[in-house]
Amino acid sequence: MQLRTILMTAAACMAAAGAARGQQAVQMDRTVDVQPGTRLQLDNHFGDVTIRTWDRSAVRVQGSHPIGTTIDVQSGGSLLQIDADRPGGPTNPVTYTLTVPADMPIEVEVIQGDVDVAGTRAGMDIQSVHGSITVVGGADMVAVESVQGMIKVTGARGRVNATSVNQGIELTDIRGDVQAEAVNGPIHMRGIDAGRVSAETVNGSVSYEGSIRNDGWYRFSTHNGGIDLTIPSSAGATFTASTFNGTLHTAFPVTLHEAKEGKEFTFTLGSGGARIELESFNGTMTIRRP
Amino acid sequence: MNAHPIEQLSEYVDDELSPRERARIQAHLSECPQCARLVDDLRAVVAAAESVEDTPPARDLWPAIEGRLEPRSGRPSVVPIGTRRGPRRFSFSLPQLAAASIAIALLSAGAVWMAIRDGGATLGPTASAPRSEEPITGAVEEPLSGAGAETAPALTVADRGAAVDDEYEAAVAELERLLDEAAIDPELRKAIDENLAVIDDAIHQTRRALEEDPDDVYLNTHLASTMQRKIDVLQDAARLARAST
Numbered sequence: 389m390q391l392r393t394i395l396m397t398a399a400a401c402m403a404a405a406g407a408a409r410g411q412q413a414v415q416m417d418r419t420v421d422v423q424p425g426t427r428l429q430l431d432n433h434f435g436d437v438t439i440r441t442w443d444r445s446a447v448r449v450q451g452s453h454p455i456g457t458t459i460d461v462q463s464g465g466s467l468l469q470i471d472a473d474r475p476g477g478p479t480n481p482v483t484y485t486l487t488v489p490a491d492m493p494i495e496v497e498v499i500q501g502d503v504d505v506a507g508t509r510a511g512m513d514i515q516s517v518h519g520s521i522t523v524v525g526g527a528d529m530v531a532v533e534s535v536q537g538m539i540k541v542t543g544a545r546g547r548v549n550a551t552s553v554n555q556g557i558e559l560t561d562i563r564g565d566v567q568a569e570a571v572n573g574p575i576h577m578r579g580i581d582a583g584r585v586s587a588e589t590v591n592g593s594v595s596y597e598g599s600i601r602n603d604g605w606y607r608f609s610t611h612n613g614g615i616d617l618t619i620p621s622s623a624g625a626t627f628t629a630s631t632f633n634g635t636l637h638t639a640f641p642v643t644l645h646e647a648k649e650g651k652e653f654t655f656t657l658g659s660g661g662a663r664i665e666l667e668s669f670n671g672t673m674t675i676r677r678p
Numbered sequence: 679m680n681a682h683p684i685e686q687l688s689e690y691v692d693d694e695l696s697p698r699e700r701a702r703i704q705a706h707l708s709e710c711p712q713c714a715r716l717v718d719d720l721r722a723v724v725a726a727a728e729s730v731e732d733t734p735p736a737r738d739l740w741p742a743i744e745g746r747l748e749p750r751s752g753r754p755s756v757v758p759i760g761t762r763r764g765p766r767r768f769s770f771s772l773p774q775l776a777a778a779s780i781a782i783a784l785l786s787a788g789a790v791w792m793a794i795r796d797g798g799a800t801l802g803p804t805a806s807a808p809r810s811e812e813p814i815t816g817a818v819e820e821p822l823s824g825a826g827a828e829t830a831p832a833l834t835v836a837d838r839g840a841a842v843d844d845e846y847e848a849a850v851a852e853l854e855r856l857l858d859e860a861a862i863d864p865e866l867r868k869a870i871d872e873n874l875a876v877i878d879d880a881i882h883q884t885r886r887a888l889e890e891d892p893d894d895v896y897l898n899t900h901l902a903s904t905m906q907r908k909i910d911v912l913q914d915a916a917r918l919a920r921a922s923t
Contacts, residue, residue, distance in 0.1 A: 499918075517866065518863065518865075518866055533914075535914065535915070535918060536865075536866060536869045553869070553870070553914070554869045554870075554872070554873055569907075571876060571877060571907065572872065572876050588903070588907075590880050609903070611884075626709060630712070631896075632883075632897065648894070651896070652712075652895075654709075663711045663714070667896060669880070669883065
């Protein structure tokens with residue numbers, strides 16, 4: 389398909405921008421029709437991004453940017469690309485509010501700014517170097533990554549990969565496998581229905597409340613922090629808990645086998661089908677039932 | 679549960695156990711997630727090592743990595759698979775397994791070096807890395823199993839793993855140097871440094887624990903995964919530094 393470039397400059401809006409050139413934000417608002425299956429790709433150096441959904445086969449782009457900045461919306465084939473040309477420098481903020489088809493896959497990269505997505509039923513890949521990421525919805529593969537920002541994902545129906553270096557991760561009401569990694573922040577998971585879960589942080593606590601499938605595999609690890617695991621009463625699993633300076637507590641009676649006194653514990657519940665591994669170098673590992 | 683049959687795991691992966699021993703190991707693996715994960719790691723290391731050698735990286739990438747993996751004896755670090763494999767193809771002690779998995783991470787780190795260099799930064803030598811006399815550019819001209827390899831002594835991944843500590847530090851230093859050269863936001867750099875310090879502290883604590891109990895399964899795998907985490911963070915930071923400039 390012929391590449392169609394729609395160039396939306398701030399010039400059309402300058403009259404509304406007022407006399408405070410370079411100071412006042414310009415508003416732009418444009419709607420672009422898209423074919424089913426089109427993927428959205430947005431790069432934003434500096435500024436927040438908000439994405440909502442509707443039932444139309446079109447993408448509405450609302451932007452707020454300084455005078456002189458140009459927002460490019462390029463539609464070609466199965467890709468819709470949005471980027472901004474910032475003659476004033478990369479730190480000129482551009483704030484986006486997009487309305488997209490609910491089944492439109494999304495890729496967003498932000499250097500500095502928060503990303504807020506809600507209502508999608510598609511996969512997404514969202515990165516923010518310096519900003520929080522909040523997602524409600526999503527399907528297939530929901531990949532979110534932030535260096536310096538909190539990550540919250542709620543209601544995803546598919547695999548979730550969440551990575552945050554310097555903040556925490558909160559995953560709620562997820563139906564799909566989970567991989568969560570942090571360095572300096574906690575990982576909290578609630579309402580998870582997954583066959584494979586892996587959550588690792590270095591400095592922070594880890595908590596999990598969710599299903600334990602008989603053929604599932606669940607791994608929770610931290611260096612400095614506790615692990616709090618809430619599992620169904622009917623869960624059948626083989627547990628291995630390892631520590632160096634920490635302890636293990638179970639809120640119900642189990643027949644504990646200490647493979648290594650005070651440092652490595654194993655026990656089995658019910659059928660023992662699921663594999664559950666807990667590792668905390670310095671923290672307390674707690675297993676409870678609802 | 680019986681004691682962890684660490685010494686037999688690599689033989690198990692290599693399918694070199696008697697049927698009776700194999701059955702015993704399988705029974706242990708069915709009830710020991712830690713050993714099952716070690717077997718998974720072993721297989722991943724073997725697969726990654728074979729993949730690396732079957733698909734040579736471009737010459738401009740390889741010298742820096744090869745230099746880091748080359749044994750101090752000066753022997754060629756890469757030999758054809760056919761000549762390298764002996765009756766026991768991969769034999770690991772537990773610390774070697776940990777080191778070998780980090781070695782694979784270092785190979786992965788090489789991709790970042792190449793990406794950074796392609797973006798304009800230069801790749802210089804580090805204190806412990808042999809200096810390449812040739813520019814690190816250009817296409818592959820010959821396979822990695824170059825002249826002299828046919829007669830070289832066999833080297834295994836474990837051989838590389840045994841020397842990986844110094845190489846790990848060199849890789850970390852190189853990635854940190856690239857970060858220093860990048861025009862990264864000072865506040866973000868501060869956050870990255872703080873997180874690296876958190877990881878370093880965890881590594882230090884785990885090393886001290888290993889001094890008391892060098893064969894502990896958890897401590898060895900924990901050390902390996904924490905060291906890999908540091909490489910991951912540095913890789914991400916270097917990639918993002920490039921993206922933000």
